[in-house]
Amino acid sequence: MANKITFIGAGNMASAIIGGLIDSGVAPSTITATAPNDSELTSIKQRLGINTDTDNNAAVAEADVVVLAVKPQIMRNVCEALRDSVQRQQPLVISIAAGLDAGTIDQWLGGQNAMVRCMPNTPSLVGYGASGLYANAxxxxxxxxxxTQLMEAVGIVEWVEEEALLDAVTAVSGSAPAYFFLMFEAMEEAAVKLGLPAATARRLAIQTALGAATMAQQSDKDPATLKQNxxxxxxxxxxxxxxMEEAQLRTTIADAMQACADRAQAMAKELSGS
Structure with a gap:
């Protein structure tokens, strides 16, 4: 990846992506991360050997790729302050902020930008992420x-051709780690009632999930067949x-995912001010 990459924001997700890029062979000297204060950048600079800056505009000035990795609530202020620099440089802009559509961010940056919106998930922090990506015209x-290369540094990538489908991505992968954590929690509680120590139950449940996921990933059989086996x-x-079937587990999951997608749509309107 022969590009200069600037990360606006140096939090956990940005740090994970940067670490993955370096592990995949990207030179640290081609990566810059920014934050409001030097104190927020000391750790990532020492740990990963990248460039850092407290001036977002200076960091964007020579960037081929700009990754917006700040909280959605401050995205507008950050983007509007970067507008002139982005319009001059015309980098690829990738947003990993939840809930903000590409059109809104593009408008804040002055319009007509090459924009990719990404919906990652928290397993990206350990290199097992699943990200949905959408690109504008x-x-x-x-x-x-x-x-693709940037987000594959922390997991798998799936592209969608309609931005609205990122709400479905949010429901099936973006928010989904919490679904599995709830399953672990419930299984641990049930196993304790059956007499197992909590720590033993937790290890067994997590390892079983890891094994089942690995089997599903490596098998050419669909989940229904693996279940039947x-x-x-x-x-x-x-x-x-x-x-579980009699208790309508499938319906519960479907309803929860619909609620997740609905909330994603509502958040987009709230954050864009529309």
Whole structure:
């Protein structure tokens, strides 16, 4: 990736992506991260050996790629302050901020920018992320490749051709780590009631989820078939699955994901001021 990359914001997600890029062979000298104060940049500079700056405009001045990694609530102020620099430099702009659509950010940056909106998730922090990406009409094929490489540094990437589908991405992957954490929590509580120590139950549940995910990832069979392969007629697994089906688990999951997508849409309106 022969590009100069500037991260506006140096928080956990930016740090994870930068670390992944360096691990994949990107030279630290081509990466700059910014924050309002030097004290916020000391750790990332020492740990990763990248350039740092407290002046966003100076950091954007020679950037080929600008990654907006600040909180949605301050994005407008950050973008409007960067407008002239972005209009002069015309970099690829990638936003990893939740809830803000590409059109709104593009407008704050002066318009007609090559914009990619990304919906990552927290497993990106450990290199097992899943990110959904959307590109506006100003993004070239080469720039799409750059965005793909950047986010593949922390996991897998899936592109959507309609920005509205990022709400579905939010529901199936962006917010989904919490669904699995809830499952671990519930399984641990149930196992304790069955007599297991909490720590033992937690380790077993997490390892089982890791194993099941790995099997699903490596297998050419769909999840329904893998599930069926575990179930013996009249056995324990069949009884457990039957109970979940009777309790309308599928409906609960579908309703929760719809609520998540609906909230994503509402947040976009709130944050854009529309």
């Amino acid at each position: 100003n993004v070239s094929d080469a720039q799409r490749d750059v965005a 575990v179930m013996s007629p009249g056995g324990t697994t069949e009884r457990a699955i039957q109970h």
